[in-house]
Amino acid sequence: MxxxxxxxxxxxxxxxxxxxxxxxxxxxxxxxxxIHKAAQVLSDxxxxxxxxxxxxxxxxxxxxxxxxxxxxVVTKTLETRKPPKLSSSLxxxxxxxxxxxxxxxxxxxxxxxxxxxxxxxxxxxxxLIEECGRLNVPGRPILYRTTPDFLRTFGLHSLDELPEIExxxxxxxxxxxxxxxxxxxxxxxxx
Amino acid sequence: MxxxxxxxxxxxxxxxxxxxxxxxxxxxxxxxxxIHKAAQVLSDxxxxxxxxxxxxxxxxxxxxxxxxxxxxVVTKTLETRKPPKLSSSLxxxxxxxxxxxxxxxxxxxxxxxxxxxxxxxxxxxxxLIEECGRLNVPGRPILYRTTPDFLRTFGLHSLDELPEIExxxxxxxxxxxxxxxxxxxxxxxxx
Amino acid sequence: xxxxxxxxxxxxxxxxxxxxxxDGPLDIILQLLSKNKIEIRDIQISLIVEQYLAYLExxxxxxxxxxxxxxxxxxHLIYIKSKMLLSAADQQEALSEMExxxxxxxxxxxxxxxxxxQIGKTYLAARNEIGLGLFPKQPEPLRKDERYRYQHDARxxxxxxxxxxxxxxKLLPPPVSSFEGIVGKEPFPVTKKAAQLLKSLVSRGVxxxxxxxxxxxxxSELVATFLAVLELCKLKSVFVEQAESGEQTVTxxxxxxxxxxxxxx
Numbered sequence: 001m002x003x004x005x006x007x008x009x010x011x012x013x014x015x016x017x018x019x020x021x022x023x024x025x026x027x028x029x030x031x032x033x034x035i036h037k038a039a040q041v042l043s044d045x046x047x048x049x050x051x052x053x054x055x056x057x058x059x060x061x062x063x064x065x066x067x068x069x070x071x072x073v074v075t076k077t078l079e080t081r082k083p084p085k086l087s088s089s090l091x092x093x094x095x096x097x098x099x100x101x102x103x104x105x106x107x108x109x110x111x112x113x114x115x116x117x118x119x120x121x122x123x124x125x126x127x128l129i130e131e132c133g134r135l136n137v138p139g140r141p142i143l144y145r146t147t148p149d150f151l152r153t154f155g156l157h158s159l160d161e162l163p164e165i166e167x168x169x170x171x172x173x174x175x176x177x178x179x180x181x182x183x184x185x186x187x188x189x190x191x
Numbered sequence: 192m193x194x195x196x197x198x199x200x201x202x203x204x205x206x207x208x209x210x211x212x213x214x215x216x217x218x219x220x221x222x223x224x225x226i227h228k229a230a231q232v233l234s235d236x237x238x239x240x241x242x243x244x245x246x247x248x249x250x251x252x253x254x255x256x257x258x259x260x261x262x263x264v265v266t267k268t269l270e271t272r273k274p275p276k277l278s279s280s281l282x283x284x285x286x287x288x289x290x291x292x293x294x295x296x297x298x299x300x301x302x303x304x305x306x307x308x309x310x311x312x313x314x315x316x317x318x319l320i321e322e323c324g325r326l327n328v329p330g331r332p333i334l335y336r337t338t339p340d341f342l343r344t345f346g347l348h349s350l351d352e353l354p355e356i357e358x359x360x361x362x363x364x365x366x367x368x369x370x371x372x373x374x375x376x377x378x379x380x381x382x
Numbered sequence: 383x384x385x386x387x388x389x390x391x392x393x394x395x396x397x398x399x400x401x402x403x404x405d406g407p408l409d410i411i412l413q414l415l416s417k418n419k420i421e422i423r424d425i426q427i428s429l430i431v432e433q434y435l436a437y438l439e440x441x442x443x444x445x446x447x448x449x450x451x452x453x454x455x456x457x458h459l460i461y462i463k464s465k466m467l468l469s470a471a472d473q474q475e476a477l478s479e480m481e482x483x484x485x486x487x488x489x490x491x492x493x494x495x496x497x498x499x500q501i502g503k504t505y506l507a508a509r510n511e512i513g514l515g516l517f518p519k520q521p522e523p524l525r526k527d528e529r530y531r532y533q534h535d536a537r538x539x540x541x542x543x544x545x546x547x548x549x550x551x552k553l554l555p556p557p558v559s560s561f562e563g564i565v566g567k568e569p570f571p572v573t574k575k576a577a578q579l580l581k582s583l584v585s586r587g588v589x590x591x592x593x594x595x596x597x598x599x600x601x602s603e604l605v606a607t608f609l610a611v612l613e614l615c616k617l618k619s620v621f622v623e624q625a626e627s628g629e630q631t632v633t634x635x636x637x638x639x640x641x642x643x644x645x646x647x
Binding site: 001005006007008009010011013014015016019023024027028049050051052053064065066067069070073074076077078 | 192196197198199200201202203204205206207210214215218219240241242243244255256257258260261264265267268269
Binding site: 204205206207208245247254255256257258259260261262265266269273274276277279282283285286287289290301302303304343344345346347353354356357358359361 | 488491492494495496498499501502503505506507509510511512513514515516517518519520521522
């Protein structure tokens with residue numbers, strides 16, 4: 001490793017961002033071609049040694065970055081905040097997709113009674129639902145279904161294991177049933 | 192270079208900030224001692240090869256930084272400046288924090304005998320000290336301690352390397368109004 | 383800095399109002415005095431002086447620091463005690479003297495602490511520039527992986543369903559799974575049942591509707607029988623009527639058109 005390579009390594013490290021070849025040539029008082037040559041040697045050596053850091057050329061710039069082979073451990077180490085758990089609205093949307101799949105956004109919004117665009121894209125990002133074709137009606141809306149990640153998350157082996165929805169949970173809770181309907185079921189409770 | 196060293200190199204590069212040995216051990220699923228050993232091997236190899244980057248141990252953390260031999264070209268390229276040396280009063284305040292941490296401003300003012308508000312905020316700005324909770328007494332004064340940046344700046348690997356001194360345990364008076372002591376260590380540093 | 387220790391008999395007020403012995407350095411005596419744990423009148427200064435001299439004798443040398451501290455404190459003790467003995471009116475003044483003494487002791491400690499700090503400061507000052515050339519860098523932007531990494535209980539799905547139901551105040555369309563075993567599949571084919579019925583009707587001509595269900599083994603077979611009768615009616619293959627007795631009878635008319643039967647399956 002020569003002096004020029006050392007200097008380039010230090011500069012690219014401290015910068016973090018891509019650095020112009022011309023800028024390094026000025027600072028190190030040499031020809032841009034020499035910079036290219038030295039940076040290339042460094043880059044090749046790092047790749048050959050399969051180091052944790054690499055140097056990549058981006059046009060007339062160079063940048064140091066961590067090796068993509070190490071992306072997993074890097075992400076795991078640096079993630080300070082655990083990603084948030086599913087909010088209740090995400091969980092609702094996911095539930096509707098799980099039971100009614102394949103389902104369009106319009107249909108699930110109809111069931112939930114609220115706009116669900118954000119929930120759908122958020123669930124897509126988390127790999128809990130995925131697109132599965134389009135419904136053959138005007139507008140050809142996208143159909144969604146749950147993913148294998150969904151099954152894993154909920155400890156299910158297949159969709160057949162989805163807990164059965166009891167009739168009660170489908171109906172309006174008793175306290176919200178209008179009076180006339182509620183008393184009908186009770187013998188002798190004539191109005 | 193083995194797999195563990197590669198991973199540590201990638202993590203330290205990506206983190207920029209000091210990284211806990213314990214955190215790396217968890218992510219890389221190995222013993223903290225193995226991390227120490229691998230980090231030490233990496234660090235020694237970099238120093239031996241006189242590379243542009245180095246790995247320094249800061250207590251139970253490691254950090255990657257550019258070699259100080261390359262400080263000039265780095266500052267020139269990035270158009271930054273080496274941080275200036277600490278003034279005598281900043282250095283004194285920092286030393287008190289280093290030995291008595293965690294410590295309140297009142298306590299360190301008691302030892303120094305002068306108001307140290309300016310010094311404390313200046314050391315906070317330079318990331319040489321940081322807040323670390325509050326003392327459980329009336330007024331709940333903020334506690335301060337030194338940072339990993341402090342260790343790096345002074346080329347220390349741990350606080351144990353500070354020379355041993357006699358530490359006094361003072362009767363902490365009720366939070367003093369600094370009026371009687373309001374001779375600021377910086378003349379002309381009016382609030 | 384080793385300090386001489388003193389032993390005084392029966393001077394410290396204990397809880398039981400008995401006086402206990404004291405063992406410790408001079409500044410502790412002063413502290414206890416200031417906190418009214420010891421009465422100045424109980425202290426024999428001559429005893430303290432004796433013990434101090436014995437301490438010096440044992441050490442065989444003079445520690446100037448300790449000596450000056452001792453003289454300062456002992457003289458204060460004597461001063462305070464003599465004031466106490468003079469009049470009770472001077473007590474208040476004596477007490478503030480005590481506080482002053484305590485304060486000066488604290489200041490001495492602070493001064494010493496600061497002197498000690500200079501050792502560390504000198505060490506750090508020499509190293510001030512060591513790390514100034516070591517430049518760290520900004521963290522690399524994270525490559526985001528939003529893959530979901532929590533475990534849920536499958537019952538969370540039911541809770542979510544209940545939430546929707548409660549909010550919507552209307553009946554949700556039941557999902558396909560709710561119809562399983564009812565109409566979703568046809569475990570007992572209607573066509574097969576229709577063929578059985580026709581065979582039986584052809585041989586007997588007329589049969590009671592109720593009898594058609596005899597020997598049916600499952601709910602789905604019952605459903606198939608009912609549907610088969612309706613279907614055969616629709617195809618005008620059989621005729622259902624109510625007799626005088628109120629009993630429904632099924633009468634065979636003709637064989638249905640085969641192709642239409644097949645649509646059933």
